[in-house]
Each structure stands twice: as structure tokens, then as C-alpha cells.
Amino acid sequence: MSSNVVVLDNGGGLVKAGIGGERDPTYVVPNCTARPPSSKKWLLGDQLLSPTEDLTSATLRRPFDRGHLINPELQSSLWAHLFSSSHLNIHPPSSSLLLTQPLFTLPSIERYVDEIVFEEFNFRSLFVADSPSLVHLYEASRRPYGLVSKAQCSLVVDCGFSFTHAAPVFQNLTLNYGVKRMDLGGKALTNYLKELVSYRSINVMDESFIMDDVKEKLCFVSLDVQRDLTIARRPGNDNVFRCTYVLPDGVTYMRGFVKDPDQAKRYLDLDHKSHSYPAGEKGSINDKPQDKRTIDLTKNEFSLTNERFLVPEMIFRPADLGMNQAGLAECIVRSVNSCHPHLHPVLYESIILTGGTTLFPRFAQRLEKELRPLVPDEYQVKITTQEDPILGVWRGGSLLASSPDFESMCVTKAEYEELGSARCRRRFFH
Numbered sequence: 001m002s003s004n005v006v007v008l009d010n011g012g013g014l015v016k017a018g019i020g021g022e023r024d025p026t027y028v029v030p031n032c033t034a035r036p037p038s039s040k041k042w043l044l045g046d047q048l049l050s051p052t053e054d055l056t057s058a059t060l061r062r063p064f065d066r067g068h069l070i071n072p073e074l075q076s077s078l079w080a081h082l083f084s085s086s087h088l089n090i091h092p093p094s095s096s097l098l099l100t101q102p103l104f105t106l107p108s109i110e111r112y113v114d115e116i117v118f119e120e121f122n123f124r125s126l127f128v129a130d131s132p133s134l135v136h137l138y139e140a141s142r143r144p145y146g147l148v149s150k151a152q153c154s155l156v157v158d159c160g161f162s163f164t165h166a167a168p169v170f171q172n173l174t175l176n177y178g179v180k181r182m183d184l185g186g187k188a189l190t191n192y193l194k195e196l197v198s199y200r201s202i203n204v205m206d207e208s209f210i211m212d213d214v215k216e217k218l219c220f221v222s223l224d225v226q227r228d229l230t231i232a233r234r235p236g237n238d239n240v241f242r243c244t245y246v247l248p249d250g251v252t253y254m255r256g257f258v259k260d261p262d263q264a265k266r267y268l269d270l271d272h273k274s275h276s277y278p279a280g281e282k283g284s285i286n287d288k289p290q291d292k293r294t295i296d297l298t299k300n301e302f303s304l305t306n307e308r309f310l311v312p313e314m315i316f317r318p319a320d321l322g323m324n325q326a327g328l329a330e331c332i333v334r335s336v337n338s339c340h341p342h343l344h345p346v347l348y349e350s351i352i353l354t355g356g357t358t359l360f361p362r363f364a365q366r367l368e369k370e371l372r373p374l375v376p377d378e379y380q381v382k383i384t385t386q387e388d389p390i391l392g393v394w395r396g397g398s399l400l401a402s403s404p405d406f407e408s409m410c411v412t413k414a415e416y417e418e419l420g421s422a423r424c425r426r427r428f429f430h
Helices: 045-049 072-083 107-120 131-142 147-151 186-200 208-218 225-232 266-271 289-293 307-316 328-337 341-348 363-374 392-401 413-419 421-428
Strands: 005-010 014-019 027-030 033-035 059-061 096-100 125-129 153-159 164-170 180-182 243-246 301-304 351-354 383-385
Touching: 005 072, 005 392, 014 072, 014 392, 027 045, 033 072, 045 072, 072 107, 096 107, 096 392, 107 125, 107 413, 107 421, 125 131, 125 392, 125 421, 131 147, 131 153, 131 164, 131 351, 131 392, 147 153, 153 328, 153 341, 164 328, 164 341, 180 328, 186 208, 186 307, 208 243, 225 266, 225 307, 307 328, 307 363, 328 341, 328 363, 351 363, 363 383, 413 421
Parallel strands: 005 096, 096 125, 153 351, 351 383
Antiparallel strands: 005 014, 014 027, 033 059, 153 164, 164 180, 243 301
């Protein structure tokens, strides 16, 4: 019964937790704990989302690092907070757990997780799923007459917090031999934005929560980087990318905000207007001294210009930033080429984007623009963005948890105690 199944999409950045069979998770909270400088108390889960908490320069601890669980004790305490009577209010011994786990998780980490699930929380049974198969399941159920459902095949591109995967899925199973990974995700983009802002205006290297907010509200994907770099050099109001972010002051407001939201959206007009350049301006930087003093540090705010599109550019052209990695389009082509040739046309026509990083404006348009020249002309390229890329994996898990044969797919506590972690885990192998 799905009412007794806890669905936990345990991401490196966010935990999505709720009861199987529901459309949305009950909680979507940061998978970390933080301590503000003015406090001795560590805040966790929903406490970090409180509008009264000032998280400026907060010390941060995460159970995940580079996509791997490195602190099981911390993860256990975060789960305990979520499962408590004041939150999900579940009784683990009479509940099953559907847990998502990153692809290619090390056996030692799997053992830790099984110990937490069965020995600390005493769950009745466990099913471990990977994100791509759940995304595929959800999208196939949403469009029963669509290509994903008919062909039972898709290519799931998951741009998460720690890394990005291009994963072919066939008949609800992720084809591990075809999975390609980029060691780039939301965290790396936030760190790059921190470096750019700290170098150019104000030191924000310790401001993870604030810079996440800046990235989510102000960054976008460029469809023409050379054009946009030229426009970004314009002085003053002629620069349609310039916008200002106000940092929290810890007194009147605890959260940062965009100073002028309308100004921040001016770049959207670029697609509808042809921009002409005054003579002599194209490609030149205005070096008048007064233009360098546009940022008044006493006001606790900073301006962004080309940072807004240079940060997401990492996903598409990491080599331009000195990273020895292929871009997302090439990653997808390598993934498809690892599969049987008969699957190639259907994989290119059923690309599904999921994960919070795909929420940048124009992400899908840019990916199609990069991908099309790399794909044989006789194949169509069709990219679908999930209605809510952050919740797509959880919704697939909720759907699976409510299926009649879910319990028979799980490993029970008795089986775990009798056979051990490694033998039980074989049931989840694909």
C-alpha cells in the first residue's frame, strides 16, 4: 500500500520527501545543515527556509560531496528530522522506503545506507532506484500515447547539484553502459559565480545560500555568446544585462533580493530586436574611470552583467573555462553512440531534461542548437523539459510506490538480516 511507502529523493542539494501515491512531496528542503555566525545552534531541513533566519556567512555542512555520501551520520540526522512526528510523522517499522541513489554508487556507501535504513530506522523494506528510470516512468505515464511510452525508450539528461548524467533508459531500466557523466552541476555553477563576483566587486565566497539565490533568479543561457559579450561591454543603461542584487542586512530583511526585477528581464528583448552598434563601440570596453566605480560597496549590493550568462555557459562549453571535459551536447552524443544503432533515432527524439540546473531560461533551446550539428541529418532531435524538473524524479518514485507489485520488488528487513547488504543489493542491479 502506497500510504505506507515513504518516497525519498535524496539529492546532493535538496531532499524531496513524501508519501507514495501523492502528486507532490510533502517537503523539499536543503540536504545540509548550517550554523549562522551569531548562533551556536545548527539549523537543518525546513529551518533553513525560515524567512526570519539570517544565513549570511553561515557555516555549512553537507552529507554529500561530489555526488557521494561522505557523512552517513549527518545524513541520518537529517532524515530523522524529516521522519519525526512534527514533519512526515511516519513509523518506519511499519513503512517501506523508496530511496533514490546516484548512479555508480560505491558498495561501501551502499552498505552504510542499508545500515541506516534497516538498523537505525528499522524500516520494514527498502527499494533503491536511480533517477533516470523514475523520470522515464513518470514521463511515459503522463503521455501514454507518446513516443517515450510507445517505444519504452528515452534519453534522460539529469543536471543535478553535483553532476550531470546523460542516461539511456530502455523498458524502465537504465542502460548503465550508455551512461555518460559530466562532473559539473549546480554546485560548481554557484562556486563559479562566487568567484566572478568576488573578483569583480564584493567577497561572497562564504555566501552559498545567497549566491544560489542570485544564480537562480538572474542567470540565463545565452543563445549567441559572442553577441552577448559585446553587448555586456556597453556602459550604463545601454547594457541590457546589467542588474543589481541587494544583500541581506540582517536587520530589516534576512534574504537578498533583485533590486529592479523589470531591469533584470531586459535581456529577454534581445531575441525580438536587432541590436545595432554605434560606430567604434563594437568590441571595445569603455575605460572611463567613473564607469569603474558603478558599484558602491557601502550599499551592500553588487551589479551583474556578463556573469549572468557566463555561469551557465560552463555546462555547454567547459573547455572554454579550462576544464578538461566535453560539453553537454557531446556528452549526449557519446551516450547515444554507446547504445545499439537501432535505438539511436528514438533516443535523439525522446530527450528528457530533469534536475534544477535545467531551469535556466533558454536551456533547452541552446542544447538543441548545440546538438543539432552533431546528430545525423536523418534523425530528429526533440528535447522535452519536465513540468517541474526538481520534482520529476520524486513523482516517478511516487508512481512506482503506488503500483500493485511494489512490495514484491523490495528487500525486506528479514532478508537483509539473513543475507546481508551485498546479496540484497543484487535485486536492484540492472
